[in-house]
Amino acid sequence: MPSDLVSSPTVRSRPRFAAWSDPTVTLLAVLVVIAVIVFAALTPARFLSGDTVRAIAFQMPELGILSLAMMVPLMSGGLNLAIISTANLSALVMAGVLTNLIHPTSPPWVIVAAILAALLCGMLTCLVIGFLTGVIVAFFGVHPILVTLGTMTLVKGVAVLATSGTVIGGFPPAILFLGNGSVLGIPASMILFVLCAVVVAMMVAHTPFGVSVRLIGSNEKATRYSGVATEWVLVGVYVVSSLLCWVAALVMMARFNSASAGYAESYLLITILAAVLGGIDPFGGFGRVFGLFLSLVLLQVISTGFNLLGFSPYLTAAIWGATMIIAILIAVVRDRWIARIWPAKVK
């Protein structure tokens, strides 16, 4: 990874919004503006409309929350390949509780109690998965790719075994509201995503836990020798990642009005793409939630724009893959220019 696709921690007194001093954020913001201008020029009447913005706002949260779940382990120098299967199993558990407790004749208090019970069970499922993953990663020292490869297969296996591959559906309106409802014109799922993003951003930037996570991503041994209980921080990383999967599970089941062992599997590798495009260092240590947010906006603007132009969704996915390569390319070229013009600035 070229060194400046990655943000460097600012030492001087913190500006109001530190993200703007980040070259990745600037690059992404420029790319978003270019994409918007190009699409607005190509489809003048339709792209710059409320409908487009609303479409983007409805499509972003699902991938967004899952990308946050991928981002936290990435920042610790790890990876969580089990996010999709965790979200699916959690959604299935919640769906199972809801459909078993609620009948067409149930009084409102039963529905409320059932929803609370479902939320609790879904959260517990994710807690257990995250805790076990974290313990194996932290205390046995197994590479996170291997552990989560195992948990991914195991968790999906449990989901498939429990449902025999079928779909569970039919939820109360309160759950569906999370997927399709809006508050003051803003989709509820988008509010949920922004809430998660703000919480994760605060956690990463301003809490001892977040600082420890970034330190572990930079140099785990040095962090341990400076007195941080790195094992428990790593357990925390995978628990947080799994809890974000729980929120993603809620949004997914609300959007589809059903849960299954096989939903959203194509998102797994896309979340890594989105996170790395957003400036999260895949070796760990660096990254900003705001960068991730911009990369998600960029990906959604591209897909919505191509959709309006009548292109196939497959072509959009190809463009996403190309965007990643191009973003790395731009950063490499910019590195060389900076090195030529201003040699002192490069290590």
Next chain:
Amino acid sequence: MLSQLRAAWRRHDVQIGSIVVIMAAFFSALSPAFLTLSNLGDLLENYSVMAIMAAGLLVVLISGGIDISFEAIAAVSQFFVAIILVKFGGNWFTAFGLAGLFGALLGIVNALLIYYLGAISVIVTISTMTFYFSILMFMTQGRSIYDLPSWFTSDMSWLSIPFPVMVAAVALLVTLVLLSRSPVGRQIYGLGGNPEAAKRMGCNILGLQCLAYGYSGFMAAIGGIVQAHRVEEVVPYALIGRELDVLAAVVLGGASLSGGIGTVSGTVLGILLLAVLQNGLTLLGVSSYAFGVVTGAVILVSVTATAYASKRQQRRGVRDAV
């Protein structure tokens, strides 16, 4: 004698091998159908495509990289060759030759991007996987090719060894020779073990990376052709999504994700472990829905036990040194 045995027991491939043997004994005791020639033939044939692709992935892992795009490369090459065979005809030589060439080219694209962009392999190959596969889906609109030439789909076996098994055996043998009987193979181990040292010793890093990723693409394409021969059709999305299964098998066989470690024999045992397990469970009447649970548990237990053993060994080393 005892110390030799103990030293042998510490070797990963010996451990995996014993587990495979124990499992095979267990299944043949419980089910008379397990240890029959036809069942073992089926078992080998079912996992031959995975073995061919695993051989390619193993070389990339040893070189210190990772390739996520090989299934996409296989799907693209499969389709490319199928179209040419249907339009212009051909024989096995052109089928394998064209597929191998095309697969190797796509693999080399990965290597060039990784080398010149200085980006890590997992990110580059995820991007190219997305790119290759989406372009394929866009071009084909998800349509399959069923009218493959009859020589391509007809059953070919020699001494009752199925054709896919023969190809897999050749692929593994070639990989074995490349890795442990050729100077280039030693350089690939060196590159994975310590890239900086390899560079200073004068290894051609770009060339080695092109070889590793090109080889992975080549083997993936060959695997794609064999798979098309087996199922007698080319479905664009049939292969995609299985890249992590192959990775799991190679890793079970003892290859390290940080490079420099891995053997062909280990990879074969890793695949056999998964194959014997699934085949045995099927014969015992366990629902195929339970495979995921069992496979996942095996991967978790295996990687945890390996890591735990090496951690203990390290600790013992420290104690002896003190």
